[in-house]
Amino acid sequence: MSNNGRLFVVSGPSGVGKGTIVKRLDKSNAVLSVSATTRQPGKGEKNGIDYWFITRSEFEERIEKGLFLEYAEVFGNLYGTPTDKTQEAVESGKDVILEIDVQGGLQVKNKWQEAAMIFIMPPSREELEKRIRSRARDSEEIISKRLEEADKEIEIGKSHYEHFVVNDVLDKAVSKVQTIINSY
Numbered sequence: 001m002s003n004n005g006r007l008f009v010v011s012g013p014s015g016v017g018k019g020t021i022v023k024r025l026d027k028s029n030a031v032l033s034v035s036a037t038t039r040q041p042g043k044g045e046k047n048g049i050d051y052w053f054i055t056r057s058e059f060e061e062r063i064e065k066g067l068f069l070e071y072a073e074v075f076g077n078l079y080g081t082p083t084d085k086t087q088e089a090v091e092s093g094k095d096v097i098l099e100i101d102v103q104g105g106l107q108v109k110n111k112w113q114e115a116a117m118i119f120i121m122p123p124s125r126e127e128l129e130k131r132i133r134s135r136a137r138d139s140e141e142i143i144s145k146r147l148e149e150a151d152k153e154i155e156i157g158k159s160h161y162e163h164f165v166v167n168d169v170l171d172k173a174v175s176k177v178q179t180i181i182n183s184y
Helices: 018-023 056-064 083-091 102-111 125-134 140-160 170-182
Strands: 007-011 030-032 068-074 077-082 095-099 116-121 163-166
Touching: 007 018, 007 102, 007 170, 018 095, 018 170, 056 068, 056 077, 068 083, 068 102, 077 083, 077 102, 083 095, 095 102, 102 140, 116 140, 116 170, 125 140, 163 170
Parallel strands: 007 095, 007 116, 030 095, 116 163
Antiparallel strands: 068 077
16 A cells, blocks of 8 residues: 555553543644544543444444454454545545554554554553553453553564553653654
8 A cells, every 4th residue: 555644553551641642743744543432432532533432233334344444342342443534544645643452553554564553651550550540431340451451462562563652751752752753
């Protein structure tokens, strides 16, 4: 897929701050991909801006039609990147930033080898747990699962991603990700 724009995959464990970093990036020549999900909206999230919130049956129908660049089930909810919007933006010369989990990132890399892979790391496991708890969205069981999954995702990230940024000081992390994007 040789296009004018570039595809940037930003991944990392749940609660690491991927969304916060991505929202603060310079988007003068980039667009954020809006993923579809079957999960319930979090505090302040808006349909069509943060995610496309759809039912499981709608999501499964779109999978059958091949309408996702990638999709994954994470903690009982489906997430996916609509192919059409991504393709249109890249072909028009815009960079596309995908903020997705590691499973989805690997699927994208398989289909779109030119994608630049950026992995956001927590400063520590303790800090990651604190961030997950502060969202007040999950039960103790889900928090434990998220932390277990984070350990696995970090290991996968180390072997499959090209760029690594520790989200310790937010402004520095945003600057590092922006520098990586600008280097392309």
